[in-house]
Amino acid sequence: MEHKFPTSLEVIDICLLAGKIMLQCGAETYRVEDTMSRIAATFGIPDSHSYVTPTGIIFSVDGTEPAKLIRISERTTDLYKVTLVNGVSRKAASGELTSKQAYIRLKEIEEADFTFPIYQQIVAAAIASGCFMLMFLGQWSDFIPAVICGGIGFTSFIYLHRVVQIKFFSEFLASLIIGLAAFLFIKSGFGAQLDKIIIGSVMPLVPGLLITNAVRDLMAGHLVSGLSKGAEAFLTAFAIGTGIAVIFAFYS
Amino acid sequence: MLTHLVTSFIASAAFGILFNAPKKSLLQCGFVGMVGWMIYIILVDRYFDAVVSSLIAAFSIAVLSQMFARYYRTPIIIFSVSGIIPLVPGGLAYDAMRNFVENDYNTAIQLAAKAFMISGSIAVGLVVSEVLNQLIRKIPLKR
Numbered sequence: 001m002e003h004k005f006p007t008s009l010e011v012i013d014i015c016l017l018a019g020k021i022m023l024q025c026g027a028e029t030y031r032v033e034d035t036m037s038r039i040a041a042t043f044g045i046p047d048s049h050s051y052v053t054p055t056g057i058i059f060s061v062d063g064t065e066p067a068k069l070i071r072i073s074e075r076t077t078d079l080y081k082v083t084l085v086n087g088v089s090r091k092a093a094s095g096e097l098t099s100k101q102a103y104i105r106l107k108e109i110e111e112a113d114f115t116f117p118i119y120q121q122i123v124a125a126a127i128a129s130g131c132f133m134l135m136f137l138g139q140w141s142d143f144i145p146a147v148i149c150g151g152i153g154f155t156s157f158i159y160l161h162r163v164v165q166i167k168f169f170s171e172f173l174a175s176l177i178i179g180l181a182a183f184l185f186i187k188s189g190f191g192a193q194l195d196k197i198i199i200g201s202v203m204p205l206v207p208g209l210l211i212t213n214a215v216r217d218l219m220a221g222h223l224v225s226g227l228s229k230g231a232e233a234f235l236t237a238f239a240i241g242t243g244i245a246v247i248f249a250f251y252s
Numbered sequence: 253m254l255t256h257l258v259t260s261f262i263a264s265a266a267f268g269i270l271f272n273a274p275k276k277s278l279l280q281c282g283f284v285g286m287v288g289w290m291i292y293i294i295l296v297d298r299y300f301d302a303v304v305s306s307l308i309a310a311f312s313i314a315v316l317s318q319m320f321a322r323y324y325r326t327p328i329i330i331f332s333v334s335g336i337i338p339l340v341p342g343g344l345a346y347d348a349m350r351n352f353v354e355n356d357y358n359t360a361i362q363l364a365a366k367a368f369m370i371s372g373s374i375a376v377g378l379v380v381s382e383v384l385n386q387l388i389r390k391i392p393l394k395r
Contacts, residue, residue: 215375
């Protein structure tokens with residue numbers, strides 16, 4: 001197969017698109033940079049420079065081409081898309097995909113929605129809450145309350161986030177609702193241990209991915225991204241804590 | 253013990269769903285989480301302090317995830333993240349928060365420090381395994 005190198009502008013577009021998808025879906029910073037430089041090298045640009053932070057990507061290649069910038073405003077967790085983009089970059093590197101095909105494939109990935117249906121996510125969150133309650137040495141009689149609290153909490157988080165758009169606030173409200181629900185369960189006599197129910201139900205909101213990524217980025221030398229992801233994780237944890245704290249402040 | 257085995261598996265797999273991991277890898281996510289949690293529980297129960305146990309558990313999770321990632325040719329993050337989740341000291345952080353609100357600052361600071369130590373040890377466990385992995389990968393090349 002004749003390997004015709006695409007123009008550098010096309011390559012920059014492909015790299016930025018791949019980087020954007022990966023960053024929005026919660027990949028680590030070093031993986032984003034690595035993938036972008038690999039794709040660039042595959043399509044004939046061995047020297048590329050990227051600067052990735054959680055809120056934006058700057059990418060430039062040597063020569064006269066201008067550096068390009070992409071702003072990332074919304075970040076979610078979608079590991080499936082990360083896997084897909086990874087696959088595209090692998091295939092491009094092995095020569096199975098031309099630059100055109102890679103670009104089309106990335107566009108498809110960007111626009112598609114692979115997330116599980118919302119009801120499945122809610123069920124998963126609810127069951128996870130119940131299981132966590134048991135793992136933290138709760139009693140079996142608290143299983144149902146924990147499942148219900150976790151389900152309510154996650155549902156309200158999803159819907160509040162659509163309305164309010166501010167992550168901190170929706171997390172705060174969601175944990176407030178969890179606290180209230182757990183408290184009502186205790187008062188009405190269905191639940192036994194308030195602490196265990198709340199801990200279990202709050203777990204789906206805990207920023208585990210952010211914490212892990214923050215530390216790995218810090219260790220890999222991406223100080224800016226590591227610190228800002230750490231800040232995001234801390235804000236989330238703080239929001240959850242505050243929501244629960246409000247309940248205790250009023251009722252204990 | 254059986255309860256722990258089953259619940260940790262389900263919880264980790266459910267987290268795979270929340271993070272939208274590929275459907276094929278949900279079982280592996282659950283398995284990684286289960287192994288990590290069992291190591292943690294057994295160590296905490298019999299041998300070590302929670303900090304050391306988290307370190308060892310996180311290390312084994314990372315090693316296992318690396319093996320899975322190599323085998324299934326997917327990013328390692330899929331497995332390690334859902335495996336790590338059960339180890340996150342949510343309960344301690346919660347207790348700390350509760351004591352803060354109840355104006356018992358001495359207990360609260362103690363608990364918060366402990367939670368901080370545990371999250372630090374999880375991170376160190378992950379990083380150590382990554383460094384080892386890179387070492388192992390690089391040494392044969394230099395022969």
